[in-house]
């Protein structure tokens with residue numbers, strides 16, 4: 001069992017990185033396999049009152065919301081096939097040959113066609129797992145092509161804050177609902193399931209992934225994950241700098257030993273659902289002062305966004 005004390009712990013974890021896969025760490029005797037641990041619930045219970053203060057303890061989460069919503073929208077739009085024969089979709093790298101204004105027009109027409117295709121479809125149902133105070137849930141509920149968002153979380157105070165904040169916007173009332181419940185108690189299937197900045201807070205992440213999978217529509221449902229690789233750079237940025245130096249993340253939020261490598265998640269899906277899923281996108285993301293969260297292609301280090309599609 002990895003020691004949880006001081007820098008030595010982090011060095012030990014870092015040296016032992018390859019020895020145990022985080023994804024299937026043994027489930028202790030648990031009431032529910034997807035239950036939250038008391039210390040995590042206590043931590044987020046204390047943060048709940050200031051959740052919607054965009055300059056408060058969750059300010060980094062608010063800043064991250066812009067980047068992850070871009071990731072979600074880009075991924076969903078990329079699944080839309082252009083149906084309109086009037087739309088010219090060049091089959092070559094036209095941006096290298098055509099004038100910029102022509103390229104801009106082509107891009108605009110393609111995006112407009114995608115948006116109208118999305119709007120013509122029946123709206124998508126969304127489950128936001130570990131929704132916290134609802135930062136992502138509200139943003140998703142405001143998307144035209146989303147018909148419903150169900151946010152669940154096991155910190156009761158977060159759900160109360162989420163419900164109170166959503167009441168400020170009447171438009172959300174018919175699309176957005178919240179419940180303090182465990183994932184395994186959620187019924188039905190969803191077109192989109194989001195599990196953002198939550199996996200690194202649970203004791204048995206494989207159970208969360210398994211229960212997400214069974215609630216993902218087999219008709220190309222998409223699971224969006226964002227979490228953190230278990231590496232020294234993650235420790236340096238998210239814990240040493242984030243919590244101790246810059247103090248932009250509440251102290252005690254993260255524990256390196258609970259971080260999950262993107263490769264571990266992909267390996268777990270290959271082991272459990274081989275041939276039934278497609279990795280739609282995987283991007284690293286990092287917070288840079290003055291720039292906010294920026295995407296990069298090194299998804300094996302630091303934070304990452306992942307989109308996995310269920311094929312059957």
Ligand SMILES: CC(C)=CCC/C(C)=C/CC/C(C)=C/CC/C(C)=C/CC/C(C)=C/CC/C(C)=C/Cc1cc(C(=O)O)cc(O)c1O
Nearest residue numbers: 057058059060061197237238241242249287289298301302
């Ligand atoms: C290719 C690659 C990644 C190379 C990186 C190399 C390297 C060493 C880069 C250093 C980057 C750099 C310039 C660091 C300077 C210090 C800095 C800006 C550190 C970032 C601190 C920070 C904001 C970390 C984010 C932590 C995090 C995961 C936030 C999400 C979050 C938030 C909250 C909350 O607000 O309560 C709770 C959570 O559970 C979260 O996951």
Ligand SMILES: C[S@@+](CC[C@H](N)C(=O)[O-])C[C@H]1O[C@@H](n2cnc3c(N)ncnc32)[C@H](O)[C@@H]1O
Nearest residue numbers: 034035036044130131132153154155196197198
């Ligand atoms: C960092 S917050 C992320 C909130 C939200 N997903 C976002 O990104 O804005 C992590 C949330 O996960 C919740 N959580 C932790 N373990 C959970 C579990 N096993 N089931 C449901 N929620 C859980 C916590 O209560 C907390 O609200």
Ligand SMILES: [Mg+2]
Nearest residue numbers: 197198200254
């Ligand atoms: Mg986190």
